[in-house]
Amino acid sequence: MYKAIIRPVLFKIDPENVHELLFNGLKTYKHLSPVRAICRNNYCNTQKIHLRNMELANRIGLAAGFDKAAEVYDELADFGFGFIEIGTVTPHAQTGNPKPRIFRLVEDDSLISRTGFNNPGIDVIADRLKAHSERSYLLGANINRDPSSTGEQLISDFVYVFNTLYDLVDYFTINWGSIEPEDFKLVCERLESERATKSVPKNIFIKLPADIPTDVLDKVIDLAKANHINGFIATGPTMDRSLLTHLNKEESDKLGAGGVSGKGIGEKSRNIISYLAQHAGDEFILIGAGGIMTPKDAKAMIEAGADLIQIYSAFIYSGPGIVREMNNAIEKHIK
């Protein structure tokens, strides 16, 4: 139904306008309690997964960037996600890159995006998070600094966002590659020492870019061990467009800069999860993300060593039913 009827209509509209339509729809849906009950009943999948120090309703999560501003995460959870990551969140509001900045590559089941850090800033987001203290899913925050911050200000930005959201979310994610490696190391150290002052420890994950070379990955693993990082999300988008078989050079140049998400990155992210599973050690939680488009992909990511799965593009390309389908596929496989 989604692919045959709804998607062809939605895909005639600019991706960010569809996003806005969906979000406006979900803001209305929020007030329709009987409809919400039906939707939850249809989509929600509660299996009680116990993973190190985490309890989750299931293994499928929504990746960062979908609900950057924490507007409708609670409504999105009704589609059956076990965890949802909001953000990327920065201290101050950011407009991100000029539009258009998201492009669908339908024949490749992929997206090219260069949204930047567009978000309304930590104060607005913290207020929105206070609205839902009771949740049946885990909530994560992907955090970063203001793009203009450098040096000590950069570290303070991370610490400020971390502390402001500490009691409002269940875990944090920081993106390797979004700041210089020396700064990243300092951020890890500072967040670890901030966390040591809290009564309830919350997990911190490092999200890796799809293009990370193996020698760098080894260094990130060491850094993660030294700072009691709890796990990895692998991966974010790739800059490599060679896996997009339907996009020629001219079209690619015309689209301009941007990372590739979706089917085009599946192999890269699976390989990184597989490497982490073999080399990082059992203490880390591994969240496979990137190019998980089908239940078969989800199963392959679990087989590669992922404990959990995050999706973004699959939600756009296959609609909400994909969450349940992936859940069914991996739970059958794990049993």
Ligand SMILES: Cc1cc2nc3c(=O)[nH]c(=O)nc-3n(C[C@H](O)[C@H](O)[C@H](O)COP(=O)(O)O)c2cc1C
């Ligand atoms: C339009 C768009 C915006 C994104 N924004 C963010 C973001 O703000 N922070 C982040 O860590 N990842 C962001 N991502 C990356 C996704 O979280 C995810 O890692 C990536 O899309 C790979 O997953 P997928 O192949 O399932 O889409 C974004 C992706 C897209 C397509």
